[in-house]
Amino acid sequence: MSEVTVKNLQADVQSLPVRKVNTRLMKLKRALPLFIMMLPGLIYLLINNYLPMFGLIIAFKDINFAKGILASDWIGFKNFEYLFSTRDAFVITRNTILYNGGFIILNTVLAIAVAIMLNEIKNKLAKGFYQSVILMPFLISMVIVSYLGYAFLSEDTGYLNHTILPLLGLDEVSWYSEAKYWPYILTFINMWKGIGFLCVIYLAAIIGIDQEFYEAATLDGANKWKQIIHITIPSIMPVIIMMTLLAIGRIFYSDFGLFYQVPMNSGAIYDTTNVIDTYVYRGLMQLGDIGMSAAAGLYQSVVGFILVLVSNYLVRRKSKDNALF
Amino acid sequence: MYRSDRITNWISHSFLLILAAGSIIPLILLLSSSFSSEASILKEGYSFFPKEFSFAAYEYLLTNSASILRAYGVTIFVTVFGTFVSLAMTAFLAYALSRRDLPYRNFFTFIVFFTLLFNGGLVPTYLVFTQVFDIKNTIWALIVPGLLMNGFNVLLMRTFFMTSIPEPVIESARMDGAGEFRTFFSIILPLSLPILATIGLLQTIFYWNDWFNGLVYITEPSLFSIQNMLNRMLSDIQFLASSNLGTNTSSAASQIPTTGVRMAIAVIGILPILIAYPFFQKYLVKGIALGSVKG
Structure with a gap:
């Protein structure tokens, strides 16, 4: 049939x-x-x-394990009132946004620069070597990164205090108790660990550019620099915009390991190392202040959700294909 | 070749060389200190060339290897088992969602997709896994929370199934009388090795490197993974002496080459990944590039 x-x-x-x-x-x-x-x-x-997600209701409850989660008393917005009456709420929000904002700008610029340079390397072996080595820190867990950090920053035995600073004739620094250095340290480590990953993405975009553009430009006498400015960057602009907006959508979430492990949970430097994620963790695990912790978590989830929607709306307006939804 | 070309080439090489050196140098410091004698580290600090070469740290690990081997075993089990289950769950769900004839397909896809937009965060998750499902201090705590499956991978794999496997292939399998599971195992999976390898690789790295679940859910040292052991040792230098790592009594604890041993454990914690790196490097790069393209 x-x-x-x-x-x-x-x-x-x-x-x-x-x-x-x-x-x-x-x-x-x-x-x-x-x-x-x-x-x-x-x-x-x-x-x-x-x-x-349903468990988020505990932010509105006075949790009492004897009564159980569902039977605990409702207390409305009390947890939030406490949270926002402390200076903590301001500090963690400021740190989270400033760090992530800085990471987005610096990492994007450096990653694009590295990707362009990698693309310029014609020797296949050298290119592969550079790329694999730069991507290597991506494979290393934050715990081990904090070991590496400690080897450099330890007060008595660290490489900086013991070798570099004396060489420059500078005094030793107790890194783990001086808050002012940490914005630089954390930004540096974040770049060290994340550049390889981001540059793979941009390199893939650059490789996808039609070679005819470059051939035509060379015939017209455009030098390398002009080609980068007028062909490479504009061609990968959609990828740059998409990656940046996606990162902005995640700006309320931090890399917990970076902010918890690398500063070794040192209380003296909380002012510049405490972000929403570490605050929630400490509230839950170390202080046992579940209500406040849950309130901070809900604050993060809701603002994070709004940011994702807004950034997606912006991507969608730019180009429908690149939007998440 | 234009002069400007030579200059860009030269600048690129030197900049990338510096960057590559910067990526490796911290690891060399780690390696070097694991081979330094305890006394020289305390006196001279960490340095790139061992001032006094010593195998003491590794000898110590060998003679007191019980708990380290155990932690290694935990890490390997969690990585292998977790990656396997993760791949199976992801592939099953993604395949069903990729089928255009799946009833309520949009609804189920939305269920997966919404998890990318909104999440409950640490506190409710912790309560679910400790109060509703009591997995604290069990091996499941290292495998299940957060890591086992994520919506992004499901959508990625679903896109692969939809774009790389022609519908007639599935159709003809059905004509031949193959059931859904038979089709999935003997036709779909063999055609999907690239995406399985990519996601499997990323999952392997995530499981191997994970310390967060252990930090939150594990307090029992016998269930520590390598990462958790390192984590505990960094925060508590005395842990090395007090835990069952040393079978020695506490009087001998002072002779333990703490700094070197910690660095040595860190070295053996990254070594497997670094050794395997050249072999999977190509797939990793592909996976990252693929992940950036929307699902």
Whole structure:
């Protein structure tokens, strides 16, 4: 029997109103294996993502484990009043936004510069070598990064205090108790660890540029610098805009490891190392102040959500294809 | 060749060389101090060339290897098991979502997608995993929370299935009488090795390097991964002496080459990844570039 006939028959069956309910059931039954495939993943999302979303109500409760989470007393916005009456709320918001804002600008500029330079290297072996080595810090866990940091910054034995500073005739610095140095240290480490990753993305965009543009420009006598300014950068602009807006959408979330591990949880430098994520963690695990911690977490989730929506709206206006949704 | 070309080439080479050196140098400091004698570190500080060459740290690790081997075992188990389950769950969900004939497809896709936009954060997650599901101080705490599957990978894989596997292939498998699972295992998976390798690799790195779950959910030293062990040792120098790492009594604890040993454990913590790096480097680069393109 030809395929056409089978299709016609199916169409006939579907067009009969009496059979409609039956066919829907049949469709569901036929899709049963697909539903079974989805089940583990969906259950995981329910536990790992959706239950905690409902758990956000604890920000409005006075948690009492004896009573249980659901039976604890509602206290309205009290937790938020406490949170925003302290200086902490200001400090963690300021730090989070300034650090992430700085990271976005510096990392983007440096990553693009590195990607352009990598693209200029014609020797395949050298190019591969540079790229793999620059990407290497991406593979190293933050715990080990904090070991590396400690080897440089330790007060008595660190490389800076013991070798570099005496060489320059400067006094030793107790790095882990002086807040003013940390914006530079953390920015540097973030670049060190993140540049390789970002530059892979930009390099992929640069490689995708049509070579004919460059050939034409060379014929017109444009030098390398002019080509970079007038061809390379404009061509990868959509990628730059998309990556930047995505990062802005995440500006309320920090790299917890960077801000917790690398400063070794040193209290003396909280003023410049405390961000929303570390604040929430310390509130929960060290101070046992669940209410305040939950309030700060909800503040982060909600503002973060709004920022994602806004940044996506902006991407969408620029180019529909690059928008997340 | 234009003069400006030569100059850009020259500038590029020197800048990248400096950057590459900067990426490696801290690791050399780590390696060097793991081979330095304790006394020389205390006296001379960390340095790039061991002032007094010594294997003491590694000898100590060898003779007191029980808890380190255990931590290594925990890390390996978590990485292998976690990556495997993660890949299976991600691929199953992504494949079902990639099928245009899946009933309520938009609804299910939205369920996955929404997790990328909004999340409950640490506190409710912690309460779910400790109060509702009591996984504190179990091996599951290192595997399940946060890491097992993420919506981004699901959407990435779904896009791959939709764009790289022609629908007639699935159609003809069904004509031949293959069930959904048979189709999935014997036709879809073999065609999807590139995306499986990419996501599997990223998952492996994330599991190997994860310390956050251990920090939050594990207090029992026998369940520490390598990262958690390092983490604990950095925050508490005495941990090395007091834990079962040293079977020695506390009087002997002062002789433990603490600094060197810590650095040596850090070295063996990154060594497997660095050794394997040249082999998976190509896939990693592909994976990163792929991940930046929207799903």
